[in-house]
Amino acid sequence: MICPNCKIEYEKGYTQCSDCNIDLVERANLPQHVYRISQVGLSMLKFGIVLLFVSIFELMTVITLNDTYIIHRTYGGSPGGILSDINPILKILLAVQFIISVMVIIYGFFSKERN
Ligand SMILES: [Zn+2]
16 A cells, blocks of 8 residues: 555555545555646747747847947948947847746746646
8 A cells, every 4th residue: 555645655454644644545556647748838848949049049140240340340330339239128138038938948848737
C-alpha cells in the first residue's frame, strides 16, 4: 500500500496515511503522473521561441544601426548612429519584448496537463 500524496509505502493492514489522512492505494493503482505540455502551452512555447528570435534579430539590427563606425563606413556622412536619438526608447521596447518572449516561453513550458 502506498500513499498517493506523499508516496510513503505502508505495510498491509494500513488503510490511511498517518501524515496526509487520505486512503492508501495499491501500488499498481497508483496513477502515473505523466505531465505533458498542453496544446495551448505548446503553441505558447513556439510563439515565445519565435518572439525570442525576433527580439535577437531586432537587437542585432539595432546594434548594427547604432554602431557609428558601421554607419559611417557604409553610408558615409558624419559619424553618428541614425538611431542614437531614439535609442533609449528602443532599448526599453527591446527589453519589454525580450521579457514578454521569455515569459511566454516560461508560461508555455509550465502549462502542463495530467493525462
Ligand atoms: Zn501521505
